[in-house]
Amino acid sequence: MKFTVLLGAALLGGALFTRGATQNAGLPDTNAAASNPEAAMTALFGNPTIVKGKGFEIKRGDLDQVLAAARTNYRLANRQPPLDLEPSVLDKLIEVECLKQTATAADKAAGEVEAQRQYTNLLAQFRTQEDFEHLLKARGMTVEDLKAKALEESVAAAALKRGLGINISDDDAKSFYNTNSAEFEQPEMVHARHLLLLTIDPATHSPLTTNTVAAKRKQIEDLRARIVGGEDFGTLARQYSEDPGSKANGGELPNFARGQMLQEFEAAAFALNTNQVSDIVTTKFGYHLIKVIEKIPAKKIDFATAKDDIKELLSRRQIHKQEAAYILKLRTDLQVEILDATLKGEEAQFQAAAAAAQAAEQTGTNF
Secondary structure (H helix, E strand, O other), X not given: OOOOOHHHOOOOOOOOOOOOOOOOOOOOOOOOOOOOHHHHHHHHHOOOEEEEEOOEEEXXXXXXXXXXXXXXXXXXXXXXXXXXXXXXXXXXXXXXXXXXXXXXXXXXXXXXXXXXXXXXXXXXXXXXXXXXXXXXXXXXXXXXXXXHHHHHHHHHHHHHHHHHOOOOOHHHHHHHHHHOHHHHEXXXXXXXXXXXXXXXXXXXXXXXXXXXHHHHHHHHHHHHHHHHOOOOHHHHHHHHOOOHHHHOOOOEOOOEEOOOOOHHHHHHHHHOOOOOEOOOEEOOOEEEEEEEEEEEOOEEOOHHHHHHHHHHHHHHHHHHHHHHHHHHHHHHHOOOEEOOHHHHHHHHHHHHHHHHHHHHHHHOOOO
């Protein structure tokens, strides 16, 4: 389970508070992070309280901070944010604050354990602490920001699970594992770095001029020669790669299986041995160099490894059915009031749309 609420979300692709998973194609993140208009607005107009309830308030700056992170991640994924991003983020902030008001000492303790587990698992996906912090910096975050938001989320999640009486047993998880055995077959995967020089305009995707493309070709040839000559791939990727999604992390990509990357890129990556550097790979985005960090053989994930994730999945399915009504009652009990008239109207429309979508879902295929 990756961080899914507040600033911790979408560090490795995807966007805050969107339903369903975003496929991580790995190539290319074609827009650099833009400036922060939310922070500028807060600086200009102050930081008023936009939501209040018993025991808490939400400031305009709290909302702006999360919106900035969300919009940055959409830009890096070369996607447009949904029209309802602001009310959906506000809705989630209110939910977390309401749940925090109900949290017991046990919920807080469980939240601390879970937040640390998530942080450890996330950190393990990076080669070094420095690589991890480079990526955080590119997202305008610090380790302390991430840990604080993860803790808030985890405490809220523990309070929600307790409040709804969710308790998935080992037997429940084992039954799911046996019934869905094919889901636990992990295909062969590659863990790699890449360095990209674009031959298209990152904003319009139109081809660059012939002379520019020729210069890029010469540059990628020179970079390959330097890497083969002993220079560090990650260092050169940080300096020269034009893929903002992996540049800060030394070109390192999440593990990927066949079918997740562009065909030319995938074919080259799977043909390499560990620590081998590819020849120049040409795709519709430009020129790539690839270095394989690890080849991961196909295997079946055993139950002991999958158990916690299965329990989390089954818990989420139960929570999904009950959460909306429970949070609505909490909001009423805590006398939650949205003070900004525009946000109040937008959030009401978002709530109505979400309720209609859930009602339609319940008439179809249930979990």
